[in-house]
Structures are given as structure tokens and as C-alpha cells.
Amino acid sequence: HFGPPIKLISIHPDRGHPGTQIAVNGTNFHSTYGTIVCIIGNNTIRAKVLSSTQLSCIAPPQEVEDTLTLLSIGVDHHVDPKLVPLPFHYIPKLKNVSIKPCSGSFRGGTLLTAKGLHFDNSTRLLCRFGKLNVSVMAISSTEIQCKSPEHPPGFVDFGLVSDGAHVITNCAVFEYYSPPQIFSIHPSSFSFNGGTLVVVQGKTFRSDVRYNCNFGGIKTPGRF
Numbered sequence: 001h002f003g004p005p006i007k008l009i010s011i012h013p014d015r016g017h018p019g020t021q022i023a024v025n026g027t028n029f030h031s032t033y034g035t036i037v038c039i040i041g042n043n044t045i046r047a048k049v050l051s052s053t054q055l056s057c058i059a060p061p062q063e064v065e066d067t068l069t070l071l072s073i074g075v076d077h078h079v080d081p082k083l084v085p086l087p088f089h090y091i092p093k094l095k096n097v098s099i100k101p102c103s104g105s106f107r108g109g110t111l112l113t114a115k116g117l118h119f120d121n122s123t124r125l126l127c128r129f130g131k132l133n134v135s136v137m138a139i140s141s142t143e144i145q146c147k148s149p150e151h152p153p154g155f156v157d158f159g160l161v162s163d164g165a166h167v168i169t170n171c172a173v174f175e176y177y178s179p180p181q182i183f184s185i186h187p188s189s190f191s192f193n194g195g196t197l198v199v200v201q202g203k204t205f206r207s208d209v210r211y212n213c214n215f216g217g218i219k220t221p222g223r224f
Helices: none
Strands: 007-012 021-027 036-040 043-046 054-058 067-075 086-090 095-100 103-105 111-117 125-129 132-135 143-147 154-162 165-177 181-186 199-203 212-215 218-221
Touching: 007 067, 007 086, 021 067, 036 054, 043 054, 095 165, 111 154, 125 143, 132 143
Parallel strands: 103 165
Antiparallel strands: 007 021, 021 054, 036 043, 036 067, 067 086, 095 111, 111 143, 125 132, 125 154, 154 165, 181 199, 212 218
């Protein structure tokens, strides 16, 4: 190309998985000079030019995990030999994901713990319930926590979104359930001294849910 030389300044993130969107900052990204491509390792991908100083590209598949590669920019597959490439690290994929609990109220707010491997390799990790993404509250290399969002009753796929790439899907199923319907309580009156056993009758109670009885703002645990 005949324009001023391209210069690379930075990339973000500088590590990720196949499918990670990489923002590239530099100078003289003018698509009018030709087709601008990202070259990562031995792979060439067409770049999306956002301005003369910024473009983006998607990290291509990589056979070997935990590999350090170099990212460069070319025009019509030609790379300026004076261009200094920048390192991009392919990190191990998240693996062996399991969740607990596997169900929660359709109103959301259930604290869920997901366990697996390599969680701390992600620079930005999200939990996905069906099509809804929520932030991770706590993270270590093998465990994360997040709260379920509000969702109509039913089953949804639980997955993880890492660094903008949907790297794990269908790793577990989360059930949203409706609250039980209460028909009656017996007895309906009891001593102010407490200690009366109250029986609550209704439907759609669940054995895997911890229920509380609320007496004027005072909560006591229920027993299924």
C-alpha cells in the first residue's frame, strides 16, 4: 500500500480464547489503502476497521491451548517488515463446569455456585441463564458465584461467557420454579408463648427448597 506505515500501539485483551474479540489500537488504519487483516500466529483474519486508530478482529481457532502467539496487521496480506507485532496469549478453556443449586425462584436472586477449572484465566467472566448475562460476584481458579436473574418458570441452559466469547454453553441446566400456592394453615390461632406446630397446606411445595414461615416479621424455618 502507498499510505503512511501502520503502527501498532496496544491490544485489549491481550489474552483469550478462540472467538475472543480483540480491540487493536494504532495509527494509519485506513481501509482505503486495501483490505486490512489481522495476522495471529499462522492465521489471517479480516479486520473490522473502526477508525484510523482502532480496529477489531476475532481470535481464530488454536489447536494448542496455553500458547503465546504474535498479532500483526497487514494490508492485502502484506506486512510491513518494520511493524512490531504484539503478543496474544491463548489461555486454557474453562472446563468441567457444574452448578449448585440447580433451581431457583422465577423472581431471581438465587445465589449459584459454579465449579470448574481455569476460571481465573478470564479477564471478564459472565454467567449466562438462557439468553441473559449476569456479572460474577466472586471468582477463583475453580469456583465462581453469581445470582440468577428474573425469568419465567421453566428450564434454561446455564453457560459462561469469557472475554466476550461464548466459550461454554449447555454445561448445565437451571430450573426456574413458581412459588407454592397456600390453601390453608392449621391451627389459625395459637398461644403468644409460641411453640405451636402450624401445618401449611397447598401445592407445588418442593423438597429441595428451604422455606421460612413469617409470623408478623419473625421468620422460622419450615420443614417439608
